[in-house]
Amino acid sequence: MAMETTAKKLFIGPRLRRLRQELGLTQSRMAEELGVSASYLNLIERNQRPVTAQFLLRLTEVYEIDLRALAGEADQQAVIDLAEVLADPLFRDLTVPHHEIVEVAGSAPGVSDAVARLYRAFLDSKRREESATARMPDRNDPLPSADDAVEIVRDFVQDQRNHFPALEDAAEALNGTLGALNADLFGAIRERLREKHGITVRIIPVDVMATALRRYDRHRRQLLVSEMLEGPARVFSAAYQLAMMEMGPQMDAIVGKAAIGSMATKRLLKVNLTNYAAAAIMMPYGPFLAAAENLGYDIQVLAARFGASFEQVCHRLTTLSRPTARGVPFFMIRVDQAGNVSKRFAAANFPFSRYGGSCPLWELHATFKIPGRVFTQIVEMPDGARYFTLSRAVSRVVSSWAKAEPEVAIGLGCDLKHASRLVYARGLDLAQPNATPIGINCRLCERPDCTQRAHPPFSKTLIVEEHMRGLTPFRFE
Numbered sequence: 001m002a003m004e005t006t007a008k009k010l011f012i013g014p015r016l017r018r019l020r021q022e023l024g025l026t027q028s029r030m031a032e033e034l035g036v037s038a039s040y041l042n043l044i045e046r047n048q049r050p051v052t053a054q055f056l057l058r059l060t061e062v063y064e065i066d067l068r069a070l071a072g073e074a075d076q077q078a079v080i081d082l083a084e085v086l087a088d089p090l091f092r093d094l095t096v097p098h099h100e101i102v103e104v105a106g107s108a109p110g111v112s113d114a115v116a117r118l119y120r121a122f123l124d125s126k127r128r129e130e131s132a133t134a135r136m137p138d139r140n141d142p143l144p145s146a147d148d149a150v151e152i153v154r155d156f157v158q159d160q161r162n163h164f165p166a167l168e169d170a171a172e173a174l175n176g177t178l179g180a181l182n183a184d185l186f187g188a189i190r191e192r193l194r195e196k197h198g199i200t201v202r203i204i205p206v207d208v209m210a211t212a213l214r215r216y217d218r219h220r221r222q223l224l225v226s227e228m229l230e231g232p233a234r235v236f237s238a239a240y241q242l243a244m245m246e247m248g249p250q251m252d253a254i255v256g257k258a259a260i261g262s263m264a265t266k267r268l269l270k271v272n273l274t275n276y277a278a279a280a281i282m283m284p285y286g287p288f289l290a291a292a293e294n295l296g297y298d299i300q301v302l303a304a305r306f307g308a309s310f311e312q313v314c315h316r317l318t319t320l321s322r323p324t325a326r327g328v329p330f331f332m333i334r335v336d337q338a339g340n341v342s343k344r345f346a347a348a349n350f351p352f353s354r355y356g357g358s359c360p361l362w363e364l365h366a367t368f369k370i371p372g373r374v375f376t377q378i379v380e381m382p383d384g385a386r387y388f389t390l391s392r393a394v395s396r397v398v399s400s401w402a403k404a405e406p407e408v409a410i411g412l413g414c415d416l417k418h419a420s421r422l423v424y425a426r427g428l429d430l431a432q433p434n435a436t437p438i439g440i441n442c443r444l445c446e447r448p449d450c451t452q453r454a455h456p457p458f459s460k461t462l463i464v465e466e467h468m469r470g471l472t473p474f475r476f477e
Contacts, residue, residue, distance in 0.1 A: 010056075013047035014109050020045075022159065023063065024257060034058050078105040078112050080351045080440055085119040087443035087457075116354075120151055149265040151354075153272055154344065156258050162345045163321035164276060166250040171280030174246060185282065185307055186231070189238040193223065197245050201238055203227050216241060232309040236278050243277035251277065276319070282308055283316045289327050292317065296423030297328060299374075299390075299412075310394050314412045318345040328418045333358070333411045337368055342408070350413070351381060351440045359438040359445070360452040364411040367393035371407065376424050378416060380435040382445060389413035390424050448472075 020030050027045070031038040035058065043049040059065060082105050086096050105112045178188040193199040199216075201223045209215070209226040214237040216223050223241045225234055243251075251273040255266050283306045295301050302313045311334070320327030331346035335358070344352050358364065363375040371393040380386045391411045416433065419425040439445025442455040449472060456462050456474040463475040 009050035011047045011050055013045045014106070016051075016059075017045045018109060019059075019063070019065065033062055078109055078116075080444070081116045081354050082112050083444050084354055084441075085115055088119070120148065149262065149268050152260050152265050153269045156260055156269060157272060158346060161321045161347055162318050163347065164254060164273065165322065166253065167247065167273065167277045168280055168285045168319075168322065170247050170250050171243070171277055172284040172286060174242070175281050175284040186235045186238055189235070189242050189281075193238065193242060193245070197221075199223055199241065199245070201225065201241075203234070213237070214240070216244075230309075232282075232303070232307055232312060235282055235307055236312065239278035239281040240274055243274050243281060247274075247277050279308075279312060279316050280319075282306060282312070285320070285322060286325070288316065289320055289322075289325055292320070292327055293421070296426075297421065298423045310392060311396075311408075311410050314410050315343070315345065317412065318347050321347050328414050328421055330412055330414050332413075333364070335364065335409050335411070337407065337409075339365070350387065351385075353441040353444075358441060360454075361436055361438045361450075362389070362391075362411070363436075364389070364391040364409050367391045367409045368407060371395070374424070378419075378428075378433045378435045379413075379438045382437075382439055382447065386416040386433065386435050387413045388416050388419035388422065388425055388430075 020027070023030075025033075027041050028038045031041040034041070034055070036055070040049065044051055044055075079102055082101050083098070085091075086094065086101065178185065178192060190201045193201060199221050202225065204224045204226060206226055206228050209224065209228075212224075213226045213229055213233075214224070223238065225237045229237065251270055254273060255269050258266075258269060260266060260269060283302075288302075288306065291305060292302060297317065299310055299313050299317075302308070303310055306313070308316070314330075314332050317327065317330045318332045321329070327347075329347040331350035331352075332343065333341060333352065334343035335341050339358070341352075341358075346352070362379060363377045367373070367375055373392065375391045377389050377391070378386060379389055389411060390413065391409055393407050393409045396406045396408055414422075416430065419428075419430055437447060439447060439450075442453050443457060445453075446457045446460060451472060453472045453474055465475065
């Protein structure tokens with residue numbers, strides 16, 4: 001009986017310490033806000049005291065956090081990141097078992113993050129060295145790299161569950177003052193920029209704009225938008241400029257609290273936040289969530305109603321995490337035909353691959369064969385987690401005859417338990433679904449006899465047989 005009681009004790013020390021640091025609080029300040037002693041909080045952070053249900057509830061009330069983020073096991077993405085690092089051939093001889101990876105990610109998330117950052121720096125240094133050798137063999141000074149900045153910003157956004165309450169509130173209020181929900185939102189934004197900020201919006205011929213799609217001329221106070229942008233992209237460009245002019249204080253406050261290093265990284269975060277705010281102006285939280293729920297999250301209808309593109313709606317769906325009004329917790333990924341990931345967002349945990357490609361069995365990659373068609377699929381990860389996904393290939397911008405339209409694939413999904421709320425899952429047997437087994441990527445997947453396998457799993461011993469060839473070139477124990 002004593003053993004059973006001990007097993008049910010919940011220790012959240014490292015996760016609580018990380019939350020406190022993200023909020024910029026001292027132990028004494030957090031203890032005061034939670035109504036406990038500083039010494040008790042210190043014991044919890046050092047995993048010398050389990051937490052009570054009352055303490056967890058108080059945490060959620062005071063800081064409006066998702067209880068699962070603290071009460072759950074090791075963060076799934078942290079486990080994946082560490083596993084991907086250890087999947088590098090550099091560590092093959094160590095054969096670190098999965099349970100040790102989970103233990104480190106759960107009990108020492110700071111160490112796990114440090115290892116992942118060090119590995120990213122190693123890869124970045126290696127790429128720069130290879131690039132310098134290939135392009136400038138006689139040059140010794142290092143090339144600048146944006147990889148670290150991109151990953152740092154992605155990590156920060158993900159730590160916030162891709163939801164920024166201050167921007168949501170400001171955007172919703174701003175949309176209300178525009179006087180037009182979406183009948184002519186572009187005209188409303190254009191008029192506000194002119195009247196309040198003295199900025200003129202002009203649609204400019206492509207031969208003048210060249211490769212630029214949007215440019216703000218500060219001296220002439222003109223927002224120049226390329227004629228190659230279609231309706232939703234034009235609205236987004238105008239909303240982006242309006243957010244820059246009217247929501248700067250909210251964005252600066254977020255950037256100021258984010259300890260993310262270099263000025264370039266801070267500017268990149270500011271751009272990401274401005275993009276977020278622009279989408280929130282186009283699709284204000286309350287009306288957008290209500291429409292999404294009523295329409296069964298029908299992306300095409302939402303796009304038509306709010307004057308947005310398929311990709312814009314998918315991205316917006318990942319941000320609906322207001323504690324008092326949550327939407328389906330979606331994840332989203334955007335890849336090109338070579339498998340390069342240019343976007344990944346999640347309102348909940350999904351095992352994204354950080355250093356390698358995604359599984360080719362995911363129909364996300366098949367969308368390029370039939371552009372415009374929405375592919376639906378239920379996938380099952382190696383740990384048994386199941387997700388309902390939908391994917392579609394889209395063109396990013398209109399191109400001239402001489403240039404091919406750049407295509408990307410958009411993947412959107414959620415935990416299978418939420419699929420019944422989606423119009424795309426109607427008629428499917430969600431209780432006993434026909435799920436496609438996929439992996440995070442080949443190096444982390446231990447599924448045998450996969451015809452799409454490109455690499456053997458790092459955790460298994462490779463078996464090489466000279467006189468036999470199976471469905472896969474890699475056999476392992």
